[in-house]
Amino acid sequence: MALKMVKGSIDRMFDKNLQDLVRGIRNHKEDEAKYISQCIDEIKQELKQDNIAVKANAVCKLTYLQMLGYDISWAAFNIIEVMSASKFTFKRIGYLAASQCFHEGTDVIMLTTNQIRKDLSSPSQYDTGVALTGLSCFVTPDLARDLANDIMTLMSHTKPYIRKKAVLIMYKVFLKYPESLRPAFPRLKEKLEDPDPGVQSAAVNVICELARRNPKNYLSLAPLFFKLMTSSTNNWVLIKIIKLFGALTPLEPRLGKKLIEPLTNLIHSTSAMSLLYECVNTVIAVLISLSSGMPNHSASIQLCVQKLRILIEDSDQNLKYLGLLAMSKILRTHPKSVQAHKDLVLQCLDDKDESIRLRALDLLYGMVSKKNLVEIVKKLMSHVDKAEGTTYRDELLTKIIDICSQCNYQHITNFQWYISVLVELTRLEGTRHGHLIAAQMLDVAIRVKAIRKFAVSQMSALLDRAHLVASSTQRNGICEVLYAAAWICGEFSEHLQEPQQTLEAMLRPKVTTLPGHIQAVYVQNVVKLYAAILQQKEQAAEPEAAQDVTQLMVERLPQFVQSADLEVQERASCILQLVKHIQKLQAKDVPVAEEVSALFAGELNPVAPKAQKKVPVPEGLDLDAWINEPPSDSESEDEKPKAIFHEEEQRHVKQRQPEADEEELARRREARKQEQANNPFYIKSSPSPQKRYQDLPGVEHIPVVQIDLSVPLKVPGMPASDQYVKLEEERRQRQRLEKDRKKKKKKDKERKGRARRRGSLLSESDEDVAPAQQVDIVTEEMPENALPSDEDDKDPNDPYRALDIDLDRPLADSEKLPVQKHRNADTSKSPEKEHVPVTEKKPKKPKKKEKKLREKEKQPREKEREKEGKEEKPGEDLDFWLSTTPLSAVPPAPEEPGANAVIAAAQEEGEEARREEPADEAEDDDERDPEKKPSKHKKKKHKKEKEERSKDKKKPKKKKPASDGAAEPVENGALDEDPLPVRARVQLLPLG
């Protein structure tokens, strides 16, 4: 036996350990894969041995190979063997390997349940710790269910090291086994006020994460979090809580009101940038939630914007980035405050860092006004030319379009300028966003009637240059604009100067190289052009010219008939046939223009994308009800569909008649008419769409003003948006002069309004910029009484939905966590098993009489607490708390059952500590003491910390001037802003 052991040791001696493996791999650079497969063979041999040390060593090496990309799941069983080793050294190796490679699909994972339970209740805190850490990575629904009670018990372990791990892992347990949330929640809530900062931080972490997903269930915790926020000095905790409040405030605006002051104080006092930043973020969230109700927070907004400006101006790129990010949130509700910092944002557009530039671009969206749109877009266009990467350039392009088209083009005063910008953008090489430009061209041309003439001239020029756009294969993204160009030239062909020329351009052989869907539009619109030309020629009595055009069509159309694209082919052959027919008629001198034009008579109106979806279901209409009797099975199915339809209609009317009286019928008829009038798909004998819109309610505000063209429509040469900038400036100059003249006159008359006007003069507000052309922007058609925007579809697979659980309802017996008594008889020896979950009304019988006594003491208190909880509904409690003035930093404790529960729990904690280590008790008491006096029993180090903490605690209450940036002691080194130089301090130097 002894010899065998020695022999094992000898074998062991020549096994490679991790370092040998690493070294070996590095020495086999050329045949690494071969070397590793050889090592894996050795590892397989080692795993076959009985010696646990050999196995552990092998598993350790496997963990390394896993990092290099090797699948080690085949060793799962051996990993479990190592996990169950008695020595911590080996156990740790096993759990590490398991945490790296186990997952829900690992079948042997179910073998681990008892081993893990044993480790969780091990007397050694590091065995427990290692098991918790491992479990946190591979917990499955089964493990969560079986171990939930054990872990919950560990939340009250005497060692904070275990408590914090147990608290944290509960989050994973909740996710995998949502039923555990309600039974475990009371204890988790207690941990928010754990004397150990690490445990407290873990509890805040878990609850914040839960609340972030389902905020409404956690509103009742707001008072507790508020108390923590005003008392904690741990920046990690503060950040989490403040982030949580950001999620809660939209649900409860009164909470926001309460938060503003303490948050503002923190913003003034903290020196930690991370905390400052999160405070600003939450203040923004609060202000957004308040924006409807409370007007008077301009000071807070100013403070936020000021602080953010400081961040953006910082040389640290990270702060700059975050500053811009937060600024964009303010922008949504308070654009004016942000617009004041336009200079800064424009400056960031020139930053060398792309992330910064992208963030600045985001901000620009909200900063444009009628006044500065042209200038901003000009700047962006210059960036487009300079941009290197296509991603950034495409981003610029979409932003230009977003900015210009936002809010129904409200900032555009000159659509000629905009069309020129769009045309300029078509020169972009390799963009993916050709379709975006195309969509804009179409939209503007359709909806802004005054611009059609100009648009058509630009589009025909574009079609003429189509070979440039479509030539290189790289640029195929941009050829989408030809789709728009062809459609616009066809649909509005009456505005074309040289229709024949455009027609020829559209019939060039090169066109057949374009994508099918574009060719199809070409073919269709060629006919529109053709119709227009025919009309023109016939009116001018030039039959030969008309026949020439027909001849051209007949000659060129076959190239499309041969297209591989079915759509193109079909349209082309249909049209070719038509044209040939026309040719015959023309030969007989029959006038055809009228009839050909009739093909395209009438206007196409823009319809809002979701119009169909939003047609409200008329009153009394049940879409699911049978219109007529459900068909009997015997009915044959090959009856003519038309007949069925006809029959239905008749029967339908007949059925209804007896039910509805005359009045009802009249009402319905009226409703139907209304419905038809608003139905975008119902073809009406349309007067001009403009008139119709004016009849509709709610559209009076759309300006329909006579067109006043002060800018010449035709700009010589290539369209360059820059020309408009100059023209625009001149025009505004003129306008301003005129206005000043008027003002002088007015001034004498009314002096009261002066102050206001002066303000607007300084910044030349939007209202002062009169548009160059008054244009009628046709609104997209929408049914009347359109339904409110469709709800966001919730993801049915969202794991957090299962955690949307009411936590305030008292716990039912059936919800208790399963306790598995039969399997782990030996576990009751361990200290933490003595703790009984608070929620369990029948605690396990303690073994010693002494304990029994304690339990008895405890129970009445528990009952009391339960009573309290039942008496005061959480909602009312919250109402009371919210209605109290926010001045006191510590909210009135007696009103909250939560706080009571925690104090009671802390006492339990104290008792337990007394049993374990009497010395700890005093410490605990002190920790619990709200005043936090330094304790005599404390070790020096603790004392020091505590003093610092109590010092800190007072600080946030005082308002400090913002300039007082003196670094205050912060307990947590991590977030202490007193800077550890970012890169320099820790030198990861090569060995010298």
Place this chain on the structure above:
Amino acid sequence: WPAKMIQAILVFNNHGKPRLVRFYQRFPEEIQQQIVRETFHLVLKQDDNICNFLEGGSLIGGSDYKLIYRHYATLYFVFCVDSSESELGILDLIQVFVETLDKCFENVCELDLIFHMDKVHYILQEVVMGGMVLETNMNEIVAQIEAQNRLEKSEGGLSAAPARAVSAVKNINLPEIPRNINIGDLNIKVPNLSQFV
């Protein structure tokens, strides 16, 4: 589905060689390697004086996730986190992690990470657990690490075993020497330093 606040922690060197790969969500090994490569190429493109946040890594998470990284000498430390984490907080956390490594390894260098990947994991486990921030106080982290190291030492450790075995061999004076001795492996070669610079 993403359930992790920190979804992945990756450490690799200037050449993209992984030194620590810790995913808190299951990915098959080859996908893990792919993510490491992609992440490496993403951060490599960044100049050093550019902000430490990267959006839109395609493989991990999605739009809610950000890469937050720091570059120390030869190593990149990259955390992939969702929006529940404070960006600056995570930057500080990386600093805490690295400083802890520095304390535990006494002037940490890339070689420490190469040869003691297991220990690096144990240290990380005291900082982040299951994708959640566990502890940010460096003194506390170091204290727990040291206590566990002491425990390991008291058990004889993994590395101590061969030494004891060697002495056992000497005492017994065993005549025959086991077959497959690979001298090359027993030789502790000084690693080629130039690769780490």
